[in-house]
Amino acid sequence: MLIAQLSDPHVTTGPLATEPVAGLHRALGRVLALRPRPDCVVITGDLVDQGRPDEYAALREVIGRFPLPVHLAAGHHDDRESLLDAFGGTPWLGGGFSAYYHVDHPNATVVVLDSLAPGSDGGGRLGEEQLGWLDGVLAGRSEAPAVVCLHHPPAAVGIPLADAIGLADGEALAEVIGRHPHVVRVVAGHLHRPVTMGFAGTVLTVAPSTWKQSTLTMSADDQLGWVAEPTGFLLHLLDQGGCVTHLVQVSHAAGLTVGY
Numbered sequence: 001m002l003i004a005q006l007s008d009p010h011v012t013t014g015p016l017a018t019e020p021v022a023g024l025h026r027a028l029g030r031v032l033a034l035r036p037r038p039d040c041v042v043i044t045g046d047l048v049d050q051g052r053p054d055e056y057a058a059l060r061e062v063i064g065r066f067p068l069p070v071h072l073a074a075g076h077h078d079d080r081e082s083l084l085d086a087f088g089g090t091p092w093l094g095g096g097f098s099a100y101y102h103v104d105h106p107n108a109t110v111v112v113l114d115s116l117a118p119g120s121d122g123g124g125r126l127g128e129e130q131l132g133w134l135d136g137v138l139a140g141r142s143e144a145p146a147v148v149c150l151h152h153p154p155a156a157v158g159i160p161l162a163d164a165i166g167l168a169d170g171e172a173l174a175e176v177i178g179r180h181p182h183v184v185r186v187v188a189g190h191l192h193r194p195v196t197m198g199f200a201g202t203v204l205t206v207a208p209s210t211w212k213q214s215t216l217t218m219s220a221d222d223q224l225g226w227v228a229e230p231t232g233f234l235l236h237l238l239d240q241g242g243c244v245t246h247l248v249q250v251s252h253a254a255g256l257t258v259g260y
């Protein structure tokens with residue numbers, strides 16, 4: 001089972017549309033060129049930049065003809081209503097009308113959480129109801145490895161300005177995850193740079209952006225900014241109960257991409 005995790009494409013429309021749309025399209029082309037082909041793609045939030053319906057229409061143009069299953073997660077730049085209007089009832093949201101859902105692949109369960117907290121300053125929250133739902137989903141299929149996907153990293157990563165807009169109920173999520181040892185990965189975005197850490201007895205990976213990367217700003221009195229590091233995505237290989245994660249760089253790499 002191969003899962004490609006893309007993040008933070010920030011698709012938009014208008015004069016600034018070119019770069020983020022091209023970044024996502026190129027990353028998906030790189031996914032298609034992998035052998036073996038991944039079984040699915042998950043995009044861990046900030047699908048679009050402003051949460052506008054026309055941006056979701058643009059996203060649909062990019063992923064609509066993509067031949068592999070794509071699972072969408074909401075980020076703090078997304079708008080839940082516009083996302084559900086555009087993708088509710090489609091395979092891109094697991095066939096349902098909720099931004100949190102699960103997809104039972106033959107060899108793994110992909111669980112997508114909705115950490116979007118409207119009105120916050122960019123931070124996220126899951127809430128008790130969703131955490132209870134997650135607990136039930138994980139308990140219901142303990143024989144298959146599970147990958148839990150959300151936008152906000154649920155623990156501090158040592159980048160103070162980003163940690164300040166993290167997940168408010170990360171500890172509660174850790175309690176749920178800790179009860180289910182078949183969770184082989186918790187995967188997040190939000191940071192626009194790759195990070196790996198232990199979390200709740202499993203491994204948390206944060207994917208880089210398919211658009212642009214942020215600075216490694218580990219001092220609270222320094223600014224966060226953008227830096228011309230490579231775009232990329234993570235490739236999670238689930239095999240024999242374990243999981244190995246590879247970083248696949250896209251923009252600066254000589255790797256093959258294919259059209260679709």
Ligand SMILES: [Fe+2]
Nearest residue numbers: 008046190192
């Ligand atoms: Fe983002």
